[in-house]
Amino acid sequence: MYKKLIQNWGNYPKISAEVFEPSSSYIINDFIRKTPKLIPRGNGRCYGDSSLQHAIISTLKLNKFLFFDKENGIITVESGVLLSDILEVVVPYGFFLPVTPGTKWITIGGAVASNIHGKNHHKEGAISNFITSFELMTEDCNIVHCSRSENTELFTNTIGGMGLTGMITTVTIQLKKIETSYIKQKTIKAKNLNEVLNYFEEFNHYTYSVAWIDCLKKGNSMGRSILILGEHAKKNDLPDKYTNHLKTHSHKQINIPFYFPNFTLNYFTISVFNELYYNKQTSKENNNIVHYDGFFYPLDSLNNWNRIYGKNGFTQYQFVIPFNNGREGLTKIMKEITNSGCGSFLAVLKTFGKKDDFSSSLSFPDEGYTLALDFKISPKVFDLLNRLDEIVLAYNGKLYLTKDARMSAEMFKKTYPNFSHDSKKFISIQMERLLNV
């Protein structure tokens, strides 16, 4: 056990916490029993304070593979295993993660607790659809086996349940069969928001879709974007020179060795970046074959990229609003952002399909448009986000807890009305803020 200053990926907020990092789930009872308030934490890639508490139980040493059915693609791992490790093991056998976020450096336990979604939610749903079962250590220190047929209520409340039902110790998931580890990618430039939303509709049969949006452009070009579509490539899609069809990702990374000065990301530098990024592709449409690492995890090649935002950190703001009146809502939000002058360096738009059958009332994915934005921490930003909250609320949307560090209790109550917290022990500082306790 050790005490240290802990922060998640956004470097905001930072809190002092006692961290217990057991290597076996059989030795955690004592810690759970004697600690009045705690929260489980994986690799700390959530952005805000959802896995922070003054006592933290880290799953990082619970990192064992327990079972792999190579015929049917079913895998059981301890909760601290990283998605990157799963990929390394399963890709050579022709399997892939059924759902993956934009980084492979998260733990499977965190993936379940956040009910993560990917670029395929509109077609295949969130990770909940592929979780066969898991084991959960509850606050009375029992290890409970949960699946769709056993302890169904606990199963449901834990998926997307933000670690508030207990600590997940093992997870079994159904993997996706692939022929190659490459993606057939199509990228299309869109002049503005309306055009990209039309493309989303036109290409909604694609398994993977996501759009990068330039958040600084105003007027007719507001919301100019690049829509990125993808399908898993078949063997005969690959050029002959690709000898290893099931190549895994490389370990090469460029490291950001220190925090960049606070002024690094400003209106000017972001607009230069956006200009270059948008115009890198000269044709309207581009088709190529890319490796899964570049397609799903472009930022993973930059180790510690969060340091670019400087020491004060940043916050990510991700909301979903229903398709109904969604265009109008998105337009209002984009206007509010462009007028504020707070540039978001990364802005990513996706669509969600129907809500998952088995997930907590805290689970985020719900049918509609979802936009994720990064903002460097500043007083001006908090004002902007409060204004955005109003619009999100007016359009029946909600925010993603895994990214949040600042939502008000009032906003939470209105947007997650069905949630009631039962455990006194498992609670994050985020939940204390949102429940006003």
Place this chain on the structure above:
Amino acid sequence: MSKSCIILGSNSDIGQAIAHKFALNGYAIILASRNIDEYQKRLQQDISIRYNVPVSLVEFDGTNFSEHEQFWHSLPVMPNVVVSVFGYLGDQEKAVADFNEAYKIISSNYIGHVSLINKYVQQVKGIQTSAIIGISSVAGERGRQSNYIYGSSKAAFTCYLSGLRNDLTKHNIHVMTVIPGFVKTKMLGDMKTPDFLTASPEDVANRIYNAFVNKKDVIYIYPIWRYIMLVIKLIPEFIFKKMSL
């Protein structure tokens, strides 16, 4: 013949990292620990799934010398690489006051290794090419008041490995002495150590594997420790004895 590696002390963090590294390079792994518990069973599953190599579990007691010959006979295969990493840090103050504690430290860190390795050498000498990797410690480079019982047992182990290397080189048995400094392990616990001197178990394992492939004799982890220890060894005794280390 297929390659295999035994980890004597598979409960240690360094031992586990070394097991991963050899498994990654296609070695069948034998994990030897005092008890086969749930953790060792999970470790076995983990390594065999990650690297697709056979992994077996065996029990051994480093200080139960009379069983050591039988131990080697009981193995599924006679391994080509032996990594001897088990040990006991113990409590210096207790060891000074209570010989049982001193004996436990000495037998775990020195006598047990001698007994097991000698018996292994008898089995393989002249029969197969082998490597013996002994994990010693910078604590064995010069006795200090804070841990000289542990340190002297490591010094003896280092000396044993050096003699063994001299003896076995002609028999094609590679003996490698590993001298780690600070390593972020359970043994180090909460002790605060400078980052640039503190290796992770994975880092230790990578360096050991590379040194093994390159047939090195003695390696320090990190190499800077060779110079730190050189300086420490050069301090004249009449000054050293007055220092509080």
